[in-house]
Amino acid sequence: MVAALLGIVGFTQLNTPLNQLALFATPTVTFTPTPTQPNTPAPSATATLTATATQTHTPRPTQTATATHTATRTPRATKTPTASETPTEIFTAAPVLRDARVPILMYHHVGALPPDADAVRKSLTVSQENFEAQMKFLADQGFTTLTIAQLVHHLQSGEPFPPKPIVLTFDDGYDDSYTNVFPTLKDFGFVGTFFIIGAPTDYGSPGYLRWEQISEMYENGMEIGAHSLTHRYNLGAARASTQDVEIKNAHKLMVDHLPNWTPLFSYPSGSFNQHTLDLLQELGYVAAVTTKQGTLQSNAAPYELRRIRIRGEWNMAQFLYWFNYWNARP
Numbered sequence: 001m002v003a004a005l006l007g008i009v010g011f012t013q014l015n016t017p018l019n020q021l022a023l024f025a026t027p028t029v030t031f032t033p034t035p036t037q038p039n040t041p042a043p044s045a046t047a048t049l050t051a052t053a054t055q056t057h058t059p060r061p062t063q064t065a066t067a068t069h070t071a072t073r074t075p076r077a078t079k080t081p082t083a084s085e086t087p088t089e090i091f092t093a094a095p096v097l098r099d100a101r102v103p104i105l106m107y108h109h110v111g112a113l114p115p116d117a118d119a120v121r122k123s124l125t126v127s128q129e130n131f132e133a134q135m136k137f138l139a140d141q142g143f144t145t146l147t148i149a150q151l152v153h154h155l156q157s158g159e160p161f162p163p164k165p166i167v168l169t170f171d172d173g174y175d176d177s178y179t180n181v182f183p184t185l186k187d188f189g190f191v192g193t194f195f196i197i198g199a200p201t202d203y204g205s206p207g208y209l210r211w212e213q214i215s216e217m218y219e220n221g222m223e224i225g226a227h228s229l230t231h232r233y234n235l236g237a238a239r240a241s242t243q244d245v246e247i248k249n250a251h252k253l254m255v256d257h258l259p260n261w262t263p264l265f266s267y268p269s270g271s272f273n274q275h276t277l278d279l280l281q282e283l284g285y286v287a288a289v290t291t292k293q294g295t296l297q298s299n300a301a302p303y304e305l306r307r308i309r310i311r312g313e314w315n316m317a318q319f320l321y322w323f324n325y326w327n328a329r330p
């Protein structure tokens, strides 16, 4: 098993090509500030989020398309076109860029802190009590949880979103995802997306989900994604061969354990580069989530979905403050 894990495995390309929108320029709707947490947040007693607007706009044709179009319309002087040579109109349907404001919440641990927890662990850990209060808030406000695959489907197809769509993600595949998160989500009738680190799960490392648990969650409607093989590298700074091992071997573990798995990825520490994107596309990934803060998602950038990091040290007022803050921004 170790040898299989560490070797680069050959992969059959999946039948799910990345959407054609890779041809178009990725819109750069960016915002940089990562706010520091204020000492005194201004909580709003009831958050009043309105329905997500779906905007559509038609992009300019790409240069390649224009060139082809011109070429097919240029008649050859020396020859009368036959029927088979009749120029074909290639602009049958203009591609549509769609974006929508859909919050994707990013959690890690949910549950009790170990006695020796440091600041990082505290920030990554939302207590069970706070988690339930946050889920109750979403339920009371009428939010509808979506999987990442559903989110991308709506963005790409233009099918209207349900009222107040939201995605709940849980990174790193800790065993409290099974013991604490999974039952809570079921109680609220919610779905969640769990990003698994391949190696610790496959080795049975303490504190991580086991395949039987992941399979049970998967069979009960939870969505499962890959989060690299070891989580030891910032992929955006890693050499291509390292990225190949981290992504392809994690991918193979998922395919081997989860029937009809839809490939989804979460970049460890949010780090990726062009090679990462090319690799995901080659393997047929449908979407990938970043750690870029925000709620505006676009069908032109399904590998750069934005999230809102939920911090363990927040009380409910702070959760509401930041939830509303990010939902009011691009």
Ligand SMILES: [Zn+2]
Pocket: 171, 172, 227, 231, 268, 269
């Ligand atoms: Zn992680």
